[in-house]
Amino acid sequence: MHSIWEQRHSLDYMKDGEKPGLETAKRLWRTLRPHRGKLYIVLGLTALGVILSLIPPLIIRAIIDQALAHHHLHLLIGLASLLVIVPAARAILTVAQNYLNTVVAQGIIFDLRTALYEHAQDLGLDFYTQTMAGDIHSRLINDLNAVQRVLSRTLNGLFINVLTIVLTLGTMFYLNARLAIIALFILPAFAWPVMAYGQKSYRVITKAQRALSQLTAHLEETLTLSGILVVKSFGTKEREATQFRTLSDVVRHTQIQQSLVGQWLGLVVQILSAFGPALLYGYGGYLVLTHQAELGTIVAFATYLGQLFAPASSLAGANTTLIGGLAVFDRIFRFLDLKISVPEPLVSAPEPGPTPQSPVGLIFDHVSFSYPSLASRSSDFDARSPERVLRDIHFEAPAGQLTALVGPSGAGKSTILALAARFYDPDEGQVLLAHHPLSQYREDVLRRVIAVVTQEVFLFHTTLEDNIRYGLPTASARDVQEAIEAAQLGDLVQSLPQGLKTIVGERGYRLSGGEKQRVAIARAILRNPRILLLDEATSSLDSHAERLIGEALIRLFQGRTVIAIAHRLSTILAADQILVIHQGQIVERGTHHELLAHRPRGLYAQLYHEQFDPQMPVNTAP
Incomplete structure (x- = not known):
């Protein structure tokens, strides 16, 4: 039996014992x-x-x-x-x-x-x-x-x-x-x-x-x-x-x-x-x-x-x-010499126009994807096809609208967001931004256009202000304050001993999960992206904090293209379209009311009834 240590991945695939x-x-x-x-x-x-x-x-x-x-x-x-x-x-x-x-x-x-x-x-x-x-x-x-x-x-x-x-x-x-x-x-x-x-x-x-x-x-x-x-x-x-x-x-x-x-x-x-x-x-x-x-x-x-x-x-x-x-x-x-799996383009596409304030849409054009194996970097890798995580995903996230992704754990929702952020490239199909594949954009262009708020928020061992400014260090003090207010962080800043200058600790350990997620949302607000990707952005918020931040999210969503994942369906009931993901495929799509009306026994209806009493009135605010 192999020990836990031996099962952990390392760089031994690099054949250190070979003579150069x-x-x-x-x-x-x-x-x-x-x-x-x-x-x-x-x-x-x-x-x-x-x-x-x-x-x-x-x-x-x-x-x-x-x-x-x-x-x-x-x-x-x-x-x-x-x-x-x-x-x-x-x-x-x-x-x-x-x-x-x-x-x-x-x-x-x-x-x-x-x-x-x-x-x-x-x-x-x-x-x-x-x-x-x-x-x-x-x-x-x-x-x-x-x-x-x-x-x-x-x-x-x-x-x-x-x-x-x-x-x-x-x-x-x-x-x-x-x-x-x-x-x-x-x-x-x-x-x-x-x-x-x-x-x-x-x-x-x-x-x-x-x-x-x-x-x-x-x-x-x-x-x-x-x-x-x-x-x-x-x-x-x-x-x-x-x-x-x-x-x-x-x-x-x-x-x-x-x-x-x-x-x-x-x-x-x-x-x-x-x-x-x-x-x-x-x-x-x-x-x-x-x-x-x-x-x-x-x-x-x-x-x-x-x-x-x-x-x-x-x-x-x-x-x-x-x-x-x-x-x-x-x-x-x-x-x-390790191969870069997401390389910079040889010929870069123009930055989406006409102005940085204009919303721009994303299109998934028949995308299939499987996570690459690290061993594939080695020349003697037995190239057996890994299991597909996504299969023939096709949808458009229209400019200025909210597209919600729902489905059981492991369905492929976070993978879709990772492809939308170009953390990976698809095996088949393309992800298009302003009619150009993401692979044709320089990374600095993509990061100006797209912002990501992940489920697991990472904060650096520095001040709260530096963490908020991380995506835009040159932001003015007024812009930082507006982002703090929009993300409902004002009470937190006042409660900290040194306010914005307080060191948050390694990975933000001094803050609660909900507070860290609000810091991440403040980062995104300050960055002012044209496309916003939210991966369970309110998963760590209690009901009170979720209600407080709802208004901030509404303001954040306005004029932006948003793709959001949420197990809490209350946050995405008013989405312009909801995509139901199951086993790497889109099995249902439509608005909240359309999915309940036309697919009363579908997967979305099942997820909805698990969270809400059917007799209760539904709050359709995000």
Whole structure:
């Protein structure tokens, strides 16, 4: 049996374990393009630093073979001074190099973070309904932290290692070719342990990243306001804590494995590194005794050999290092490559005219729809047709009129509203605005024309005023006050300790459900849309609040095209047309009186009689 955690959706469909190819490297190079100027300066400073690192052994050689051998005091003082000056100069270069390297790395991370966030905003609702928020946040936090390590260690480190080996070996051959050849025979000994542990290290790193992603997702679910309310309500703290301990234990094990791989590698390299100097000093001592080499040359060689160990070890596992580094970018690029299900049009339709104040109608032209599967983003998805949610929906919401959608739960009413707002595109048919498909309008045009008040109101953790102004930050204080009065929020504002400046809390937790819905209605009033979509906009209002807001809704409806969903039929009895939705189809349509008169045993009549006593007079005000 799978655990609850294993049943939660994640981004594992992105095949994190796959090795990235040449295309990832090319794409990384394109990503670096805006920063290449600074990057070249970093590489130049790095090269100069490597050159300076080769000078101290030569100074030591000169001290032993010239200053000490010939008792030259002034030369000794000068060379000893250089042993301070050269490392100091190299240290200054290192500071400048590290600064510029950080600037470049943070610039790249800024670009990637911005691209990830903006792409995540463009992804359709189907992505968010099937992906855990923690997985998304992991891409923007954990993966980008790994990018910092890749840029500072892998890419720059490979350049340093190659340059160090080339220049050091060149200097060694210049000093003594026979000793340099011995060094060349010693260096391959470091390739075996690195290559043996390289692949294992890559697998452990990938595993650790996935474990961190899952832990982050669990935190996002259980330590937010909504999540902790559910946990406390059902008394599942121990269960979630156990799950957290399990996930945290996986992270602990993967981090230990990752650390131990490096520790064992370091141990083997240290053991092998002891043979190099021993062989060098043995053979070098023989050359000194037989007057074939000078002592200072042997000491310089030993220093150079020590400088070769680390870069030679790194280059031996360069393939794995590159794959491990590119794997981080591959995870990011795969996210950026996720298909946008509701794309911006290549050729945009004109904004509906003639004036922003004119109402405009919506037409559903034989629309069928099924919710897309997140797995369909993967190339190996078995494209079996998902179940249809809507089938051949055809109706017109005339300009300036109220169209009501009613029906049992799960009938497809909210899906119709989602298509009207272009949160999704239909599989078949079209949704037309001013005789143009919604897919031909830019998103900014649609959002100026269409406003949505959803059943589940989301308020930001900021002031009440900012939440009301959210759709129109430039609104005047007078417009805000009028929207507050129209939405019957005046008493609420006066009762709050800081009025409009009161922080409403995460998701508006300080407000009741009815108050939050009135804030959402105030948002819509302030936005002044030409088309208004209401999804159970009064579902959380008590009878008193519903009566108070009825007048506000009447004013809001005037001159606008409205499509409204309501289980409370009292709110839509005066609708210009009522569409009865059942199992994804329109089964009845007409006004309230027409539906009761012509379909006395129809679905609408059944819903109506369930809510009202047939003997009671019916209030037809919305």
